[in-house]
Amino acid sequence: MPGPSLVDTFNSTSPDFDFVTPFVWGPAGESLVARGRVALGDRVLDVCSGTGASALAAARVVGPDGHVTAVDFAADLIDRAKTSAYAAGLRNIDFRVDDVTALPGRDDGGYDVLTCGFGVFFLPGMDDSVSNLLTLVRPGGRIAIGVWHDDALYDFTGAYFTEVARVKKTPPPPGPRAPSDGPPHPITRIDTEEKIVDWLESVGATDVSASVLDLRVPRTDEFSWSMVLGSGLRGALAGLDTDAVDDVRTGFLRRLAEEGIVEVDCDTLIAVGQRPAA
Numbered sequence: 385m386p387g388p389s390l391v392d393t394f395n396s397t398s399p400d401f402d403f404v405t406p407f408v409w410g411p412a413g414e415s416l417v418a419r420g421r422v423a424l425g426d427r428v429l430d431v432c433s434g435t436g437a438s439a440l441a442a443a444r445v446v447g448p449d450g451h452v453t454a455v456d457f458a459a460d461l462i463d464r465a466k467t468s469a470y471a472a473g474l475r476n477i478d479f480r481v482d483d484v485t486a487l488p489g490r491d492d493g494g495y496d497v498l499t500c501g502f503g504v505f506f507l508p509g510m511d512d513s514v515s516n517l518l519t520l521v522r523p524g525g526r527i528a529i530g531v532w533h534d535d536a537l538y539d540f541t542g543a544y545f546t547e548v549a550r551v552k553k554t555p556p557p558p559g560p561r562a563p564s565d566g567p568p569h570p571i572t573r574i575d576t577e578e579k580i581v582d583w584l585e586s587v588g589a590t591d592v593s594a595s596v597l598d599l600r601v602p603r604t605d606e607f608s609w610s611m612v613l614g615s616g617l618r619g620a621l622a623g624l625d626t627d628a629v630d631d632v633r634t635g636f637l638r639r640l641a642e643e644g645i646v647e648v649d650c651d652t653l654i655a656v657g658q659r660p661a662a
């Protein structure tokens with residue numbers, strides 16, 4: 385039986401997504417916007433926006449003469465982003481529920497900056513998708529991509545998928561980045577400074593550089609379980625009843641404590657580049 389679609393998974397994260405925002409999505413979104421040198425008056429396209437961490441940060445920076453378009457295919461997350469923008473008094477941002485891999489490319493992209501936090505590794509055909517998105521940026525405009533750095537979440541997801549496998553009575557996962565026997569997770573192609581610089585150049589960007597945002601979150605039970613329920617990790621719980629989910633939760637939290645993990649490594653790699661000038 386096919387698993388839940390990615391859209392269903394992300395819509396289901398909606399009640400929990402913003403528990404993670406102050407710890408991870410928020411600071412990473414602020415850094416993405418700062419390192420992408422988003423400036424007053426810019427027109428920004430934020431893709432895979434979720435509840436708007438980087439989109440809202442960009443809207444605060446570009447001011448009333450700038451504009452942000454935020455796109456995500458999870459309508460429930462976009463609804464929350466809209467509410468947050470409204471509550472923050474931001475009127476220079478609009479929201480679209482759309483698959484960002486289906487946005488038509490163009491030769492004369494009209495955006496000054498494209499931002500994407502923790503999204504590119506979900507896109508099928510990551511290279512072609514990002515190459516196409518780059519065409520929406522004007523020649524000489526910028527792209528800023530945020531992804532997990534290297535060992536980020538490594539122990540954390542390892543403990544989680546081990547517990548999911550125990551409860552589902554499936555074989556233990558070969559590794560945290562490969563919870564199934566499928567091909568390596570696309571994140572493994574872009575999780576160091578060197579790899580992401582090479583990759584972003586290979587999809588058409590120039591003047592690429594990358595740096596790491598150190599993001600260590602104290603490991604509390606509340607944060608750890610919110611990080612599961614408020615992220616794509618939640619998808620692995622699909623099909624489990626309440627007791628089974630509780631079993632995963634208890635085993636996972638106990639395992640994290642027993643492994644002596646005192647902080648969750650959420651280090652974020654941010655790469656910035658440019659669409660070549662025409």
Ligand SMILES: C[S@@+](CC[C@H](N)C(=O)[O-])C[C@H]1O[C@@H](n2cnc3c(N)ncnc32)[C@H](O)[C@@H]1O
Pocket residue numbers: 390391394409410412413431432433434435436437438455456457458461482483484485500501502503506507615616
């Ligand atoms: C881990 S969340 C990150 C959200 C946000 N950028 C942040 O940093 O808080 C990944 C997001 O990518 C979105 N997403 C994944 N694939 C997508 C696609 N093909 N089109 C639109 N959105 C997509 C998901 O719905 C989800 O909101």
